[in-house]
Amino acid sequence: MRITLAENAGYCPGVGKAVNLALETAANSGQNVFSLGPIIHNPQVIEFLGSRGVGVVNDLAELPAGSTLLVRSHGLPPEKLARARAMGLNVVDATCNFVRRAQKYAKQLHQDGYQVYIIGDQGHPEVIAIKAHTENNAVVIRGPDDIDKLELTTRQKIGVIAQTTQRWENVQDCINKLLRKVGELRIYPTICPASTRRQSETMKLATENQVILVVGGKNSANTSNLATISRAAGARTYHIEGPGEINPDWFRGVSAIGITAGASTPRWIIEGVLSRMEEIKEQQTENLDQPEASAPENMAEVAMEMTGPKLERGALINATVVKVEPDRVLVDVGYKTEGIIDVKDLTRFQIDDPNEVVAVGDEFNVVVIKTENEEGHPILSKKRADADLAWEEIQKAQSADGIITATVKEEVKGGLLVDLGVRGFVPASQASSQYVEDLSQFIGQTLKFKILEVDERRKNVVLSHKEVEIAEQEAAKQEVFASIKEGDVISGIVKRLTSFGAFVEIKPGVEGLLHVSEIAWERVNHPSDVLKEGEEIKVKILGIDQEKGRISLGRKQVLPDPWVTLQKEIKEGDVVTGTVTRLVDFGAFIRLAPGIEGLAHISELAYQHVDTPQDVLKSGEEVKVKVLNIDPEAKRISLSVKQAAPEPKKKESAPKKQAASVPTEPTTEGYTIGDMVGDIFGDALKK
Ligand code: SF4
Incomplete structure (x- = not known):
């Protein structure tokens, strides 16, 4: 099958x-x-x-x-x-973007004077919302038959919108009919791509298989549409809500079965259906393989009784691996011949090599599928035994703390499959408490999971690793809060860098925030200028908010305070070299050492008048400065650029031009005749 x-x-x-x-x-x-x-x-x-x-x-x-x-x-x-x-x-x-698009087109058509027709289900919430975007003026039609009842004229302007999950054939039939009846038709084929893909896949599946199971709510429009498509394509179709509704009789004599599911069917229900179908497939295979009730004259059975424990079909027995072959595993079950486990009966998961699952010497339980094959070997299934035991283990875990350990086997659409003996499903949103780009990184990992949902009848086990992580983080946080206090200096690992700071892991799953202003004494533009993800650093606990679960950290506090060092090295009156870091209207900031910047006021930049600091300094330039004042408490230093250099000699002032008056004692000393004459003329002209 x-x-x-x-x-x-x-x-x-x-x-x-x-x-x-x-x-x-x-x-x-x-x-x-x-x-x-x-x-x-x-x-x-x-x-x-x-x-x-x-x-x-x-x-x-x-x-x-x-x-x-x-x-x-x-x-x-x-x-x-x-x-x-x-x-x-x-x-x-959470309005879907495709629905939003249909609403937008409906509104536009209505505003442009078109009579809007929505092809869809009158009472469906999506249709109600789209219609509301036309001030409830739109008319809802189910299909071409409804168009016959409309009074349409060739003078009308008609706009058509489709419910996003409509069948394309239905929309096409409506459009063809409308085209013959109206003058102007504007169509927005708003069926969403997800629906189109699902519909064409269902159509293909229905032509390639004898029976189709359509899984999803009976009240789901898109799931019902899939069932309609499948039936129209000629496949015997069953619309079911879950595995509990599956009747094995549907598949008697059937060799090809297709399964599809609506847009609102979660993966764990699909997994349940797959598990149930696998069981049915196994049963049907066994029924074909195994003749009913062994005949008493069966010599093999007689020999069994003579040489070891009686093997009964369906019995659960212990087995030890003696040999692993590419397509089967030989086990010792205390019988005269070794038992055989076919590779397909080892596990519910896809494997390439039995060594992925068992090794020589491993002991486990198996179920007897067939007491003997033609060569006298019992045929066994580990997969069946695992499943039987798994349900017991799951029930036990559920009634204890709800936590179970299992290995992740596969990534499937929407999540992960884990091996519990039966298949467990972890929705993608429950894989981790952190954002995970690639779920395949979990494959092969053995992790703890919280059991969210178990339904043996429906073959559903839904698990969450995220909840286990959150609980562990919470416990670790409480432990950390109990063990730290403000002022403690601890080590942590830089986990994430953002524009406003770095998240530092103090204990696995417990992070504190190191704000960008607390990273270093000097100004830090971005945390990545100083820190690297994965780096171990020492930090001081600056604050703890247990209620909000927040820890604030400082790194500069564990580094030498440059102001303390500075006071040993520089005193007021010293002339030192610095680098201009910023020019502002009122002066220039000059860096003397990492984390130490002083201000040279604009009046201290040069002896001559300075309009803007840019006229005399450039950012990045090295300059000599005189330290005018150090205030370590306020962490301020006043500097002077002009006082670092000797004051330039004042230029001798130009001789004063002669006033208009004639000196009482006429002399030419210090004046030229031209000066004097010029002044006289100038003065005369002023009058
Ligand atoms: S079927 Fe899904 S993707 Fe498509 S419109 Fe509806 S909600 Fe959106």
């Missing part, structure tokens, strides 16, 4: 974003978050979200001021959004 899962089965980007935003908002605010109507049309997800603090209300009036309203990916009518804000609700908008 071949089972094929559609590549794009499950959450679309818009739904994924809304669900993650809802969970994050509830977790970060510590308050309940509400959506007006269910965030997505899937009852299991709604139940799960409810358990994480994301509730559903049917009317804004149910929400008290100050609570948080999450706008679903379907969007909201503008007047409802305005009302929510006027009520003082904290609005978190």
Whole structure:
């Protein structure tokens, strides 16, 4: 039996974003978050979200001021959004960008004088919100049949918008019909790419398989559309909400099964369906392989009784690995011949080599699938035994602290698969408390997980590594808070650099903030000018806010204070060399040593009058300065550039020009005749 899962089965980007935003908002605010109507049309997800603090209300009036309203990916009518804000609700908008685009086009068409037609479901929240953007003037049609009921004339200007999850064929049929009836038709094919991809994949799957399982809420428009497409393509189609609804009889005599899922179906439900289908596949294979009830005259059975424990089909027995071959593993089960575990019966995960899972000498339980093959070897399954034990372990862990350890096996769309003996699913948002760009980095790691959801019947196990990390960080934080006090000097690792400072890890998962102004005594433009990520540094604890979980750190405080050093090396009246760092209207800042800058007032830059400091100095220039005053407490130094050099001799003043009056004792000493005459003329001219 071949089972094929559609590549794009499950959450679309818009739904994924809304669900993650809802969970994050509830977790970060510590308050309940509400959506007006269910965030997505899937009852299991709604139940799960409810358990994480994301509730559903049917009317804004149910929400008290100050609570948080999450706008679903379907969007909201503008007047409802305005009302929510006027009520003082904290609005978190998760409207999908493709829905926003449809709203924008509808509004534009309406403003441009077109009668807007929306192809979609009248009561669907997305359609209601789009219609509201046309002042509720748009007409909603389900399909071409509705167009026959409309009174249309060739003089009309018609604009068409489609609900984002519509079937393309339906939209096309509507457009063809409208084209024959109206004068002007403007069409915005607003079906979103995620829906288009899912629909064409379903169509292909339906033509290549005999039976199709469409997984998703029965009230989900896009999932129902997939079921319609699959049936239209001729495949026997079952629309199910989860693995519990699967009936093994559907697959009797069937060799190819396709599975697809709507945009609102979470990966853990799809995983549950896959696990259930694998079980059914195994059972059907066994039934084909194994004749019913062993015949008493079966000599092998008789021999078994004579040579060791009786093997019964379905029994759980202990096995020890004696040999690992490329496609099978031989084990000792205390029987006359070695048992065989086929590579496909070793694990639920895809492996290239049995050595990835077992080694010679390993002991574990196996389930007897067949008491003997043609060569007299029992055929066994480790995978089945693991699954049986896994459910017990999961139940035990759940009733203890809810924490279980497992190895990450695969990255799948929307998250990670881990090996619990059964498949466990970790949604991408639950993989880590930090942003993770590439989930594949977890593959092969054995980690602790918090069990979020277990449903043996539905074959669902949903896990979170993020919650374990957060709990560990919280515990480490409390431990750190109890062990440090302001003024302590400790070591830490620079984890992240931002424009405003560096985050320094004090203990695994506990970080403090080293503000940019506290990195060094000298001015630091960006933390990366001084620090490197991964570097170990000494820091002083400047402040602890246990309530907000914040620790502020200082690095310059553990470095030698340049003001102390300075006082030993420089005194008032000394002439030293410095570098001009900044020129401002009132003077120049001059760096004397790392972390020590003094100010030379504009009046101290030169003996002559200076209009602006730039007239006499350049930034970066080295200058000699005289230290006029040092104030270590205020950390101020006054400098003088002009006093560092001897005062230039005053130029002898030019001889005074003769006044207009004639000296009482006429003399030419110090004057030229021209001076005198000129002055006389000048004076005469002034009159
Ligand atoms: S189906 Fe398309 S339009 Fe709707 S939420 Fe998903 S991505 Fe957005």
